[in-house]
Amino acid sequence: MKDNNDMPGHLARRFQQIAVAVFLAEVGEAGFDLTPVQYAALATIKANPGLDQVTLAGLIAYDRTTITGVIDRLVQKGLIERRASPRDRRARELEITDEGRRALRKITPAVESAQRIMLRGLSAKEGEELMRLLRKAIAAGNELSRAPLRE
Amino acid sequence: MKDNNDMPGHLARRFQQIAVAVFLAEVGEAGFDLTPVQYAALATIKANPGLDQVTLAGLIAYDRTTITGVIDRLVQKGLIERRASPRDRRARELEITDEGRRALRKITPAVESAQRIMLRGLSAKEGEELMRLLRKAIAAGNELSRAPLRE
DNA sequence: CGATATTGCTCAGTATGCTGACTATCAGTA
DNA sequence: TACTGATAGTCAGCATACTGAGCAATATCG
DSSP states (O other), X not given: OOOGGGOHHHHHHHHHHHHHHHHHHHHHHTTOOOOHHHHHHHHHHHHSTTOBHHHHHHHHTOOHHHHHHHHHHHHHTTSEEEEEOSSOTTOEEEEEOHHXXXXXXXXXXXXXXXXXXXXXXXXXXXXXXXXXXXXXXXXXXXXXXXXXXXX | OOOGGGOHHHHHHHHHHHHHHHHHHHHXXXXXXXXXXXXXXXXXXXXXXXXXXXXXXXXXXXXXXXXXXXXXXXXXXXXXXXXXXXXXXXXXXXXXOHHHHHHHHHHHHHHHHHHHHTTTTSOHHHHHHHHHHHXXXXXXXXXXXXXXXXX
């Protein structure tokens, strides 16, 4: 009988669980109330001004039904704006606000610190290797989830 | 500006996302409707007959408020039984049913297949290395989440 | 041009996960 | 034994994620 610790699926869940907890703790300590998911969305909107929701979802591999709520909350916090696209009346264009830009800038150190903490059990070389293997496994499984990465 | 693919937190989320999708697909194809979380709970209850909810939660690193719903659904499906403990009237003892045992046995090939599929981009050696690194990072971060592993 | 397919988005429903609060019970101690 | 603290479980509330359905608008093709 296989142990939980021999199951990549179980290990994935545990690592994710710790990663989220560390992120929330670091960002919270910096005085902000942003989830990992909201942070990734905000950073991606900043890097791609005016993109629509489906494109955003593809860039960070979120489900299209999940992104709606995430965007709602970012708008609610005043960090982004959502407006109808002039070219396609089905689509909504997303834009970061000045406040969103400010928040992103101030949060960055906490986010980077969180990434270090979640790898604190590994050497620098091991951390790199873990990320390489995750990237490789993810690339091979990209199409297996409902929300694949789309570049 | 760091890319998402350089963030262990983001990679953790993506890998877990794929792992869950693969698990549900494989188990669903085998004719069962069990989530990864429900499967781990069921297998752990079988291996530790009569354990209480807090102990179960500790063995698989679930939050005690999450385990309640998971157990509800396993009971609902007739796979486990929950009854008051004779020694501690606060506690509930959990026991797998015959039907739970049967389900577990029939599901096992699908679960193992799922674990292979989620590593299909890696060689056997790389898969082992990924699991080793995840275990190491998880061990170092165990206390950082609200639901640490308790053996 | 008009029928059809596709796309962007939303919604209802279900299942994790977490925070924080609460009840009931148990354990240790003054 | 009475008080105090810890523990087992539940609940309400919020935030991901997903399934499946549906609406409105756009694209495509005969």
